[in-house]
Amino acid sequence: MVLVTAAALAVALAVAVAVFALTQRSSSDTAGPLPLVPVPAPAAASPGCTTLLAAVPTELTSNGTSLKVRTLADPAPPATVAWGTDDPLVLRCGLNRPPELTPTAALRLVNKVQWLQVPGEGASTWYVVDREVYAALTVPDSAGTGPLQQISDTIAAKLAPRPLRFS
Template identity: 30%
Template sequence: MNIFRHRPYGLPALAALMIAAAGCSSADDAPSAAVPSPGAAAVRLCDRLDRVLPTKVDKLGRRDPEPASALTAGWGDDPAIILRCGVSRPARMADPEADGVEVNGVGWLLEQRADHSFRFTTTLRKAYVEVTIPAGRTGDGMAPLVSLAPAVKRAVPEGIAD
């Protein structure tokens, strides 16, 4: 007769740990974006923009970055197209040689970054809206701006941001 019994003390704890880890892993692959901290007027405009943003941009479904905020939005997976509303005025806007484009009635400052991504920031709007198109998604040019321009026009009036 064997007097030693093997009791699975560790198995319930291990199972609970595995269940907890599985529940947490889904957010780990979400895109991330720094949340701007604009004034109250820009926050109201950005809130309006968030409500009218398209569900798809350049055929990519909306997938907002972490941390969740009405000031940020995203489309696609890694690399995601990221929109941030209420950003500060880019210093490059003061440069008379800066590149700009107009897409469907919305003016944008164009900046190519060292990593070959593009950053576009609205011009002559009451709040600055920034859209970053990662290098892996630049093949379609400014197609994301075509999708976003109607929402920007509807939610953020023309003018000079504070």
């Protein structure tokens, strides 16, 4: 149990650092590839992640603005894609089960996909919790609901729903 808690805390810390780094970028920093910190993603090479990442759109719409796929700096984290420049959105696949996922957690159903929202500083990370792999979409607070809906559509089309897992 201690090992599981320690691993969950390590993932949470890595996600928090990534969100902080993403929200602290200035416009002048966005010309080149986007550097992202790696987070544990033990299922990043799974068939579910391969299927999902091959199907994600090359553009997302946020508050009427088109966000194009962003090049990631080397070494890029596995099974990760980002969109936009100033406040990029980041999708990671193959993550561990989020520790916040409990039988009493508040989930949101978006276009047939169940999400768990984990608020952060300036952004929220939304975890897909009802598919064969856990994926997370980190979205700046300034973004609209369009990206979450678009990614939900892709997930619903490519990955079959599964019962929730709490352990």
